[in-house]
Amino acid sequence: MVVVGGGLIGCLVARELAHDGHRVTLVERAKVGREASHDAAGMLAPLAEAVEPGPFLDLCIESRNLHATLADELFAEVGTDVWYRDDGTYLVAFDDTEAAALRARAALHASLGLHSEMIPVEIARREEPALSPLVTAALSVPGDHQVDNRKLVEAAALSCYARGVKIVEHTPVRSLLRDANDRIVGVDTTAGPIDAECVVVAAGSWSSLIGGFSVPVEPVKGQMLMLELVSPPCRRVLRSERCYVVARIDGRVLVGGTMERVGFDKSVVASAVGNLLEAGREVVPSLGGAFGGEAWAGLRPATPDDLPAVGQLGENLIAATGHFRNGILLAPVTAKIVAGLVRGDAPHAAAELLDPRRFSPSGSAA
Ligand SMILES: Cc1cc2nc3c(=O)[nH]c(=O)nc-3n(C[C@H](O)[C@H](O)[C@H](O)COP(=O)(O)OP(=O)(O)OC[C@H]3O[C@@H](n4cnc5c(N)ncnc54)[C@H](O)[C@@H]3O)c2cc1C
16 A cells, blocks of 8 residues: 655555555655644644534544554554653633633533533633733633654654565555556556555645545645744643644743635744744733744645545545644544455444545545
8 A cells, every 4th residue: 555645644654554454555756744743733623623524524523532442552662752742731811802702612512511611811821830920711622632743754654664564665656557448457657557446535735746646635835934042931822713732841931823824935024933923922922031932834735615634535545634624633544444444344423524535626536
């Protein structure tokens, strides 16, 4: 089997398929785990992202629930602690309008049977002393967790090696290869063809540049700021209307992120970084005392309806792409769904929602 793309999705898919006894080759255009999966914040946030009940929310919660076990497995397999943390998230407000929005969100969560609670701001500040004194209201969302996505994708790649996956780097896949009956028989790469009885396309924002792969995916740029402090200013993820603040346990603090539909542009723009710094300091004023930092931009893979495309496109072609803002969250469940498709298991509850054929006029073309 060939998996195209060595981001978190491709690595976890390859790892799962290898676990099921398949001979897997993972083909990566550059180096494994250096694109969106490296550039993300690592929030595992089904509740903060929840807008309505339904299979997508269920999928997000199912995948969040897989992360703790995945972290344990990776530690046991390759010795990497991926810094999975279930301390939760605070959504914070600075005025009455924002506080009303938080109360509405709490009501939405309650109507969906999800747990979140408006907490007195003194308690929020006692729990997270670095919170700005200007915060007027806080919604505690204990079910939204976090992980260090860079450690996670590195560990996933190491686990692939440990499970016998052949990882081929610096080898872009140009197109899918088909036989005279239109069956997928492998991929054409810059280093020559690779035969495969099944191909999984997990090439993130670049998926639709692969010849013969028809799912539309476009990049959505996100600029991110990282600041270095001597120790983490907060345990929870802190989110305002303008930014999120995610502190790693080594004192690095991520402030993100912009949302820009500007094609394959990964430039970092000073004004965007300035806005992120200002938004971050509004939530955690001590970020102004950071002694170092870095800024970058990454590309979120988005389909036209902003939902992932995970499923069969033909007998032996599977899409695992388009995870947009939630690919770190959704990677474990995606790997399970793809492995289930290959085994011929009963369809996952979200199969229809994720069906990659929904974008083709006939509803069936690859
Ligand atoms: C700023 C930012 C913040 C984010 N924050 C979060 C967050 O907090 N939580 C969350 O859940 N998600 C977050 N995301 C989204 C998440 O990062 C993505 O949804 C996820 O990483 C997508 O994983 P992927 O493996 O599909 O793509 P990628 O990690 O981009 O990997 C795709 C891989 O395919 C390779 N490739 C491309 N074309 C080819 C080819 N032709 N041949 C071979 N290889 C190829 C690429 O080189 C790359 O390595 C964020 C994204 C950004 C940009």
